[in-house]
Amino acid sequence: ETGVTQTPRHLVMGMTNKKSLKCEQHLGHNAMYWYKQSAKKPLELMFVYNFKEQTENNSVPSRFSPECPNSSHLFLHLHTLQPEDSALYLCASSQDDRGNTEAFFGQGTRLTVV
Amino acid sequence: GQQLNQSPQSMFIQEGEDVSMNCTSSSIFNTWLWYKQDPGEGPVLLIALYKAGELTSNGRLTAQFGITRKDSFLNISASIPSDVGIYFCAGTTQGGSEKLVFGKGTKLTVNP
Numbered sequence: 001e002t003g004v005t006q007t008p009r010h011l012v013m014g015m016t017n018k019k020s021l022k023c024e025q026h027l028g029h030n031a032m033y034w035y036k037q038s039a040k041k042p043l044e045l046m047f048v049y050n051f052k053e054q055t056e057n058n059s060v061p062s063r064f065s066p067e068c069p070n071s072s073h074l075f076l077h078l079h080t081l082q083p084e085d086s087a088l089y090l091c092a093s094s095q096d097d098r099g100n101t102e103a104f105f106g107q108g109t110r111l112t113v114v
Numbered sequence: 115g116q117q118l119n120q121s122p123q124s125m126f127i128q129e130g131e132d133v134s135m136n137c138t139s140s141s142i143f144n145t146w147l148w149y150k151q152d153p154g155e156g157p158v159l160l161i162a163l164y165k166a167g168e169l170t171s172n173g174r175l176t177a178q179f180g181i182t183r184k185d186s187f188l189n190i191s192a193s194i195p196s197d198v199g200i201y202f203c204a205g206t207t208q209g210g211s212e213k214l215v216f217g218k219g220t221k222l223t224v225n226p
Contacts (some may be wrong), residue, residue, distance in 0.1 A: 002158060033123035042118075043157075043202070043216040056213065090156050094195055102147060103204075 003027040006091050006106035013081065014114055021076040021109045023091030029104075031097040032074040034066060036106070037088040050075060050097035081113045120203050120217030127193055128145070128225050136219040137203035137220055143152040146179050146186040147214070149202040183208070193224050 004025045013019050025032065034046040048056035048067040063085075065077040074091055088108045095101040120137045127133060137146070145164055149157035161178035162171050165188060170177055176189045186205070192198055203217040 002156070004156075006156075038219075042218045045213060048213065084187045090157075097213075102159050102162050104159060105149075108154075110154065 002104045002106065004088075004091060004093055005105035008109060009107060010110045010112075012112045012114060013078065015023060015081060015083070017081075017082075018077070018079040020078065020109075021089055021091075023074040023076075023106055025072055025074075025091075025093040025104070025106075027093055027104060029093040029095050030069060030071050031094045032071070033053050033092040033094075033103065034074065034076050035078050035105075036088040037090055039087075043090070047076075048097050055097055077110075081111075083113050086111055086113045118203060118205065118215055118217040120220055122220055123218070125224070126223045126225065129193060129195060131193055133190040133193055133197070133222060134187060135203075135222075136185060137205075137217045138185040139205070139207075140184065142183045142208040143179075143186075143205040144183075145206045145207050146177070147204045148175075148177050148186070148188045148205050149204060151200045151202065151219070153199070157183075158202075159193060174193040191223075195226050198222055198224050 005020045031050045036044045045058050047062045047066045052068050063080050067075040090108045091106040092103040094103045116131045119139050147162050148160045151157040161170050161177040166183045167181050168179040174191045200219040200221050204214045
């Protein structure tokens with residue numbers, strides 16, 4: 001247990017569906033992150049939130065829409081995705097968004113777009 | 115963006131052998147972190163390094179922050195089957211955005 005919980009663990013969705021990924025951290029951290037992990041690629045940072053404010057959007061397509069209602073919860077809303085969006089989506093948290101603090105990851109959501 | 119060169123990409127070893135992997139960059143790093151990822155799971159932090167020359171152990175794992183601040187290595191001694199997984203290095207660069215940059219990972223297979 002890393003203190004970061006993601007749900008669901010697995011998700012299969014059609015290209016016209018709308019779904020949401022959820023992340024919750026119990027570490028008292030102030031920064032939360034979404035990463036995408038595709039086969040044979042490095043981890044790709046998507047979004048960063050610090051104290052509920054988005055501090056980084058790494059040129060992510062608008063079909064991915066993040067939401068951070070408080071420092072403990074992070075959502076990733078998905079709509080009209082493409083098959084190439086199939087990947088493992090990882091949430092992480094750290095004390096703040098300055099990289100000198102360790103990031104702790106959730107178990108990920110395995111997303112398959114059909 | 116910043117690039118981390120992690121090697122080797124994969125390793126196949128016998129149980130009981132020692133393992134060494136490393137990460138290098140052309141940039142100076144302020145932080146080096148080593149993670150392990152099991153299949154279908156998220157990365158788990160193994161060791162964090164914050165000072166050039168720092169050598170830190172976590173059980174059978176030892177990692178060092180290179181003196182030049184451009185590299186780090188991870189050693190695993192007396193490997194066991196549960197060491198199987200993908201090991202990632204990550205770090206933050208001096209003068210950079212201070213966001214974690216990840217290597218592509220080293221996939222370790224341990225034959226019993």
